Amino acid sequence: MNPALSYRQAFNTILKRDLKIALRHRDDIVNPLLFFIIVITLFAISVGAMPNVLMTIAPGVIWVAALLSTLLSLERLFKNDYQDGSLEQLLLSPCPVFILVLAKIVAHWLVTSLPLILLAPLLAMMMNLHPDGYLALFLTLLLGTPILSLLGAIGVALTVALKKGGVLLSLLILPLYIPVLILATAAVEAATMNSPYQGHLAIIAALFFASLITAPFAVGAALKVSTN
C-alpha cells in the first residue's frame, strides 16, 4: 500500500471535491440565499415599513434570517454522502476524521455562508440599518457564521441516518445557536449607538475558536454513531 495522504492533502482533496459538487448543484447555493432574502422581506412586510421600526429590529432580523438559512442548507452537508455510501468510505480512511470533517464544514461555509455575508449589506440597507452598524454586521457574520456551520454539523451528523431529520435538526441545533445570536445582535446594536463592540466581537471569536477545536470531534463521534 502506498503511503497515506498527508493531512494537508487529505483536507485539500475533500475541500476541492465538496466545492466541485456544490458548484455543480447551483440550486443548493442559491435557494438558501433566496430564503434569506424572503424571510427578511416577510419581516419588513409584517412589522410595517416604518423606517425607525425597521432600524431597531434590523440586526435581529438579519441575524435570525442568516441563522435559519444556514439551518436550511445544513442538511446537504452529509446527506448525499451518506446515501451514496461515500461517507462510510471517508470514515474508513486512515486519515483522522477531524481533518475530513473540518474540510467538509469549511466547504459548506464557503458555498453557503460566504455569499450570504456578501449579500448582507444589501439587505441591511433595505432594512434601514444605521450606517455605523455595517462594519459590525459584517464582522459578526464573518466570525459568527462559521460557528453556526460547526455546531450545525454536529446536529446533521446525529440526524443523517434518520428519514425525517429536518424538523428534529432545528430542535437540536437552534438552542445551541442562542449565544451567537445574542452576542452578534448586541454587537451590531452597540455599533449603531456608536458605543464600543470589540468586547462582543472578542467573545464571538472565542466561541469560534472553541467550536473550531471541539466541534469536529463531536461530529466525528456522531457520524460514527450514525453510520454504525
Next chain:
Amino acid sequence: MWKWLHPYANPEVAYQFTGKLIPWFNGIAFILLSIGLFLGLAYSPADYQQGETVRIFYIHVPAAILSMGLYFAMAIAGLSALVWQLKLAHAAIAAIAPVGAAFTAIALITGAAWGKPMWGTWWIWDARLTSELILLFLYFGVIALGNAFEDKSQGAKAVSVLALVGVVNLPIIHYSVEWWNTLHQGATVTKFAAPSMAMSMYIPFVICFFGCAFLAGSLICKRFQGQVLARNSLRPWVKQLALAEDN
C-alpha cells in the same frame, strides 16, 4: 472498588438493585416532603417584602436546581455510554431525560405563578427564565432524538453525544443570556458560605430539596427499570419475570 461495582453492569442485577431502592426512595421522599412542605407552608415566616408568595419557593428552587443537576447527570451517563460502552447508561439517559424535563417545566410554571403577583407579569425575557426555557428545549431535543431512532442502542449513542454537546454549551448559554438581560434575583441558596436567608426558611428548604431529589431518584429508578426491561425483552430472565407476574 471496580470489583465491587462490576456485578451491577449486569442488567438483571441492576434491575433488582433499583427495584430494592425504589421503596426506600419513595419512603424517604414522602417523609421529607411532608415535613418540609408542612414546615415551609405553615411554620416558616412570610417574607417581609414578598409576603406569602415566597412559599412557592420551597418547590420552585428545588425543581430549578434539579432541572440542571439532572441534565448534568444525563451527560455523565452519556459520557460513560460513549467511553466505557455501558449498555445500562443508555437506559439511564432515557430514564433521566423526561424526569429532568418535568422538573424544568415545574420550575418554569411555579416561577410564572410567582412572577404574576410579584413582577406583575407571567413571563419576562429575563436571563434565568430564558436559560431555563432553553434548558427545556435541550431536554426536548434529547427526548425527540432518542425517539427518532428505531434502533435503540444507536439512538442512545446519538443522545449521549447530544447530551455532552449540550452540557458544554449550557454554561455558555447561561452566561450569554445573563449578560443579555437580568432581572431575576441572584442566587441565595446555592452559595456555600453563609446562606443569605433566615434559618427558619433555610431548614424547610433543605428538607424540601432532598425530598424532591429522592422523589426524582425514585422516578428515575422506576423509568430505568422499564427501560432495562424494554431493552432486554428477549432475555430469559425478563421472560421469567413476565411469567412470574402472570401467575
